[in-house]
Amino acid sequence: MDDLKAEAKSQLEEIIKNLTANRPECMSMLKKARPKTAFWNWPKKIPAHMIIIASHRPDITTYLLGSNAAAVVRHAECSVLVVR
Structure with a gap:
C-alpha cells in the first residue's frame, strides 16, 4: 500500500510540475x-x-x-x- 501511495504522490507532483512550469505566478500545494x-x-x-x-x-x-x-x-x- 505504501508503494501505491508513493507512486500516486510522485505522479501528482509531476502533474503539478508540468502545470506550473513557466508560470511563476502559480503556486501549488499538495x-x-x-x-x-x-x-x-x-x-x-x-x-x-x-x-x-x-x-x-x-x-x-x-x-x-x-x-x-x-x-x-x-x-x-x-x-x-x-x-x-
Missing part, C-alpha cells in the same frame, strides 16, 4: 490532510486567486458536492474549481 480543517490555515497567509479541489461521486448524504469540497466552496474567499 497536502494530505482533512480539507475542512487544514484548508483554513493557509489561504489567509497566501493570497490565493483560485483553489482547485477534488470531489468524489456524491451519495445520498453529499448529493451535490463532497462534504469537504462543499465546505471549501462555502467558506473560500476566492474562486473554487471542483474537479470530479
